[in-house]
């Protein structure tokens with residue numbers, strides 16, 4: 371049932387909170403019954419209570435009596451609830467009952483509103499956490515083809531849409547049919563033939579609802595897409611503020627943004643044309659029927675004016691919840707669009723799944739071997755081809771080569787940020803694809819080419835891989851990374867906040883914090899992708915010293931842009947176009963007329 375209404379994606383999330391759902395629906399149903407009471411009291415209020423004079427009146431309701439001794443034969447009579455009171459007194463009694471039932475109704479509506487809000491927010495909370503978890507487990511490849519802002523929009527705007535609509539749809543689907551049903555029963559009792567006659571309009575209304583529903587869904591998806599564009603624009607602008615300031619293009623960017631904002635506005639208006647149009651269209655269609663009812667009622671059934679008026683009133687009371695139900699259908703369609711966008715991500719399978727029964731990789735102590743490794747990001751262009759080498763534990767090897775030759779890519783393959791497309795990488799003889807991701811990544815310390823820091827204190831950034839590390843451990847990691855001195859020079863030392871992505875630190879400082887962060891988990895393998903941006907000579911010397919000090923304690927693979935960094939490397943691999951073209955010690959390479967020698971001479975030309 372839930373599945374067919376909300377779709378197979380959301381239904382399981384709603385089912386998890388079935389108690390809240392039942393509470394919300396039961397309270398809604400209770401409220402709609404209390405709504406009917408005041409309407410029902412209107413008849414005795416007018417017919418009896420409004421009588422002039424003091425002659426006693428009574429209030430009777432229809433009643434069913436069973437013949438004595440049987441449950442099958444019964445007749446309808448009237449039962450007096452209140453007898454022989456003055457009209458004014460009856461008015462007071464009826465008003466009190468109406469008031470109490472309104473109180474009950476209001477309270478039931480309040481509670482059902484709370485339950486429904488709790489329901490949809492819990493559903494969205496679970497979804498939000500699951501989506502976040504998806505974000506942090508999806509393979510990196512997933513992100514290369516997507517805009518960050520677009521993903522953020524799905525996690526915010528689309529989820530907010532779900533949050534607003536789930537309760538609305540579920541409650542509406544119970545509340546409105548129930549109210550309609552009560553008045554429909556009343557109509558059937560009054561004149562079932564005439565009521566049936568009115569049903570000729572049903573196909574027309576159903577047609578309208580379906581047409582508008584389809585259009586609403588289509589345009590709602592476009593609105594959400596355009597919202598994502600706007601979110602992306604914010605996100606990208608904030609990322610590239612310095613470029614925008616530098617080129618003095620604030621005005622141009624604002625103009626570009628204005629186009630996006632206009633586009634969003636247009637799409638919202640198109641969507642509104644359909645979502646707001648359904649109500650008035652239905653009103654017009656129904657208006658065609660009402661005069662027909664009046665005429666048919668007079669000509670064919672000889673109803674009195676009073677009866678006709680009360681029937682037209684009842685028709686309108688049946689119609690208004692049906693109309694609301696049709697609007698719920700619009701909401702449902704909007705909801706389906708947002709759901710589809712969220713679940714497109716949820717359904718993405720992590721390509722880097724662990725093998726079932728993957729074994730735990732023990733602490734690395736023998737070797738790292740690349741065996742005929744090939745890799746390509748997309749089918750057309752190979753990035754690495756046939757890379758083979760062997761690194762002994764404790765060795766320090768360096769990779770050099772011109773930009774785009776595949777150095778960073780090669781290092782990314784070791785912690786399985788991507789999987790090799792051919793060949794294999796073995797650590798201590800075990801294929802990295804056969805061991806658990808945790809046991810693999812836990813023992814690799816990584817310092818990326820573009821250093822990423824969290825918006826947090828220096829302390830928290832360093833302790834990221836080991837949150838329960840104490841101050842001593844943090845300081846010793848920082849010392850090993852030659853970061854301690856400059857950290858102590860900051861205003862509040864280790865408790866200094868670094869801005870987003872480390873905005874308040876220099877490139878060299880960030881890199882040394884990243885080294886400290888990599889060292890805190892005591893890795894057996896250190897992967898260091900040197901920042902391509904030029905560090906100042908002092909920072910560079912300190913980074914180099916830090917690396918030298920670690921030499922021998924762990925296996926170090928370093929990508930060097932400045933060849934001075936790798937003076938102490940045991941071996942150097944020169945990469946060109948994704949292939950290893952030379953290897954050897956620094957001296958060996960320099961003694962030959964090698965590619966390395968030419969690179970070296972270029973860097974130290976002056």
Ligand SMILES: Nc1ncnc2c1ncn2[C@@H]1O[C@H](COP(=O)(O)OP(=O)(O)OP(=O)(O)O)[C@@H](O)[C@H]1O
Nearest residue numbers: 514747748753772773774775776777778779780902
């Ligand atoms: N996510 C990606 N999708 C597709 N191609 C990529 C991706 N990342 C890198 N490449 C391509 O792979 C090749 C190698 O890139 P890589 O980043 O490994 O080079 P690099 O040697 O580290 O360069 P640099 O010295 O500038 O850091 C380049 O041609 C690059 O265009």
Ligand SMILES: [Mg+2]
Nearest residue numbers: 777778779819
């Ligand atoms: Mg690189």
